[in-house]
Amino acid sequence: MTWSTWNVAPFVTSVFFVLGVFALYSVTFNWLTSMNHSWNINIDDDTLNSWYGVIYMLVFVFSIQTSVVGTSVSWEFMNFQLLAVTFCAYFLNIHVPYYSFWPIVLVYMVFNHSIGYWQSWGHAITLMAFFWVLNVVRVKYRDHHFAFTNYMLTGVMFGGILWFWMVLKFHISWITFVQEWIYLIIFEILLYMYIAMLSQDSAIKLRLARLASHDTLTDTENFSAYTDDIRYLFNQSRKNNEPLSMMMFDIDHFKHVNDTYGHMAGDRVLQHASMVVQTVLDENDSNVSFYRTGGEEFNIIFPGYEIDDTWSIVNQIFIAINHMKVHSDTNQIGISISVGVSEVSSDDKSTIDFYNRVDQNLYHSKRNGRMQITVD
Numbered sequence: 001m002t003w004s005t006w007n008v009a010p011f012v013t014s015v016f017f018v019l020g021v022f023a024l025y026s027v028t029f030n031w032l033t034s035m036n037h038s039w040n041i042n043i044d045d046d047t048l049n050s051w052y053g054v055i056y057m058l059v060f061v062f063s064i065q066t067s068v069v070g071t072s073v074s075w076e077f078m079n080f081q082l083l084a085v086t087f088c089a090y091f092l093n094i095h096v097p098y099y100s101f102w103p104i105v106l107v108y109m110v111f112n113h114s115i116g117y118w119q120s121w122g123h124a125i126t127l128m129a130f131f132w133v134l135n136v137v138r139v140k141y142r143d144h145h146f147a148f149t150n151y152m153l154t155g156v157m158f159g160g161i162l163w164f165w166m167v168l169k170f171h172i173s174w175i176t177f178v179q180e181w182i183y184l185i186i187f188e189i190l191l192y193m194y195i196a197m198l199s200q201d202s203a204i205k206l207r208l209a210r211l212a213s214h215d216t217l218t219d220t221e222n223f224s225a226y227t228d229d230i231r232y233l234f235n236q237s238r239k240n241n242e243p244l245s246m247m248m249f250d251i252d253h254f255k256h257v258n259d260t261y262g263h264m265a266g267d268r269v270l271q272h273a274s275m276v277v278q279t280v281l282d283e284n285d286s287n288v289s290f291y292r293t294g295g296e297e298f299n300i301i302f303p304g305y306e307i308d309d310t311w312s313i314v315n316q317i318f319i320a321i322n323h324m325k326v327h328s329d330t331n332q333i334g335i336s337i338s339v340g341v342s343e344v345s346s347d348d349k350s351t352i353d354f355y356n357r358v359d360q361n362l363y364h365s366k367r368n369g370r371m372q373i374t375v376d
């Protein structure tokens with residue numbers, strides 16, 4: 001139709017069709033991840049990517065095959081199917097166990113009326129090997145200088161073998177075999193370039209998102225991230241009657257550190273203190289979040305913690321920082337922290353109420369000699 005109506009070769013329209021399919025995947029996946037994050041669903045992006053990628057490509061493969069299933073030209077869309085396999089195995093890095101792959105292959109063979117052909121079985125086994133080799137090539141050579149070469153060698157070799165099975169089954173001409181093989185090679189090159197472009201764009205977006213939510217000096221989450229998280233956790237705590245606690249601390253006499261040793265020394269103090277705190281949190285509970293909310297002020301949120309449950313982590317942080325020496329040029333800077341800790345109560349009508357109570361406990365520590373913990 002494209003040739004007779006618009007004088008456009010089918011290959012050209014196929015290129016735009018394939019790229020459109022992958023563009024739609026990218027758009028819909030980004031939408032799903034955004035919804036997943038906004039609703040705070042406990043599904044990581046890699047798991048979502050795997051499930052959605054498999055489902056999307058299976059729908060794509062089965063849908064395009066419907067119009068030719070069981071006919072003498074049911075091989076016509078095989079390049080699209082091979083690109084779907086390449087996309088899942090190499091670019092999405094989806095690992096399908098062999099015991100899960102067989103049922104998918106068998107269902108497709110029944111659907112395509114090809115289960116009774118020995119050539120189809122050879123094609124199916126080769127296709128599974130293709131998927132597995134693409135996984136290996138992706139893991140071992142993705143960051144290698146010859147990543148593209150290894151990718152293309154795998155695609156060209158298996159593409160030729162898979163199309164040879166079509167020659168045996170449908171007795172297509174060798175001219176058609178070579179033509180389709182060349183088309184596949186061109187498609188694979190375009191797919192690689194297209195995904196590379198999307199990946200670069202995604203990497204830029206991730207860096208921008210991280211800059212928006214993280215403090216560049218200490219690599220902790222920033223006040224903006226704190227505001228979003230505490231609002232959600234506070235509402236969840238009130239809605240589900242779950243405990244929620246928070247620790248706030250700042251570095252004692254931090255202005256004196258800056259005035260005496262310089263701002264670079266002050267930055268080093270903040271970085272070392274943050275690193276120590278993050279190490280303690282990583283060793284205890286990865287669900288506890290750490291934020292730099294002011295110059296020398298930090299907040300730690302404990303979802304699901306009653307105030308007594310926080311004591312072990314709070315005390316570890318307190319002891320670790322108060323025994324820390326920060327090296328700055330020829331000087332050793334001893335630092336201490338003052339701490340306030342509190343738990344959400346029924347009197348807290350908003351996150352501001354909660355924050356203010358923790359803040360008051362911090363300032364009680366500072367007004368009463370510093371280097372102490374105030375808990376209520």
